[in-house]
Amino acid sequence: MAEPVLSLKDVAVFQKENMVLNDISLDVKPGEFVYLIGKTGSGKSSFMKTLYADLPLKQGNGRIVGFNLKTLPEKDIPHLRRKLGIVFQDFKLLPDRNIHNNLLFVLRATGWKDSGKMDTRIEEVLDKVGMKTKGFKFPHELSGGEQQRIAIARALLNDPELILADEPTGNLDPQTSVEVMKVLQEINKTGRTILMATHDYALILKYPSKTLKCDGNKVFEVIQKAG
Template sequence: MKEIVLELKDASIFQKESLVLSEVSLKIEKGEFVYLIGKTGSGKSSFMKTLYGDLPLQKGEGHIVEFNLKTLKENDIPFLRRKLGIVFQDFKLLPDRNINQNMLFVLKATGWTDKIKMDTQVLNVLEKVGMKTKGFKFPHELSGGEQQRVAIARALLNDPELIIADEPTGNLDPQTSVEVMKVLQEINKAGRTILMATHDYALILKYPAKTIKCDANKVFEVVQRAV
């Protein structure tokens, strides 16, 4: 039996009072790489926000990394997010501190206290994304692709069970997108589960994987046709 990292049953996703997605049922198993596709406004972001506790799950059932989304309390959310690695389109790095300090800020915020362990963990995750020598640089001194690599490293800090990447290549040129995608592929090969929202169909063709689509208020798996 494969471990289930995310499961939704007949879930309805709301943005305030308006229904965005209905009757959502899906499973993601440990170690899978899954794309989430759909037009702008189709509900991808609302779907992602529900998974990390930004929007409450009002109807249906949802379990993610052993948390029940239906009964999730406000003070459970930080603990849920420690088990998730979240990568945003716009990097969300703190501009007033260097990369190492950005990483240490997250570790302190999530309860780490041992300085030596923290420094070691920062080096470990930066090495995984090929940024080990850039820790002393500030975000504005890095290219977009480098900043996104750092954002991926930051998502790995707490050894997450699931990485949620929301349009991680959305602000990058095609060549840089491929480089960032290679980093995500490596992380997935090392056994991590990744759910990635994307508009970039060229990447999906280049790196085929299970694909789910938001369309007409529904979420369903897309069968990939052989090219």
């Protein structure tokens, strides 16, 4: 059996001193597509932040892409994030530079040096999300759906073992949400693991998959009833 990409045992999630979630035990296996659902304020974002070490893991044991979240030294957080692709609801693109340079910035920040290799990699990830011709555009020249595709391309740059998508369709209309979802589905088909926080139940019905729910300070798997 392959090692889980993410394994949590008796984990509690804290925002400062407040315990937001507790008693979480779960595994995510390589290649899975997993939804994380729950009402606003149910702890989804805090859960995600704990996974990419924005919030420290104070209680319980957690491993993600080979890193121990409990004992992770601060200096290793960038190494962890290199093995994760993180997609945010609000794109987080740098407005003062074009798409190519947005992606270049991330590669440089994560230790790439060879400009030829960087250009090739940028072209590859833009191609994967159907945005190959948009590298010279600035973020404000793109629609919300296009910006989110770029954000997904950015998450793919370092060939991550796990993509954490936090409400990636939260700011998009239903049609665009489906288009972005298709991109994520395609990426998942190439064997990448995706954990996606969402409250878009229409997408979950359209693309059913393993679903975890945040509710009442817990995270548990919801068994989908077959239509």
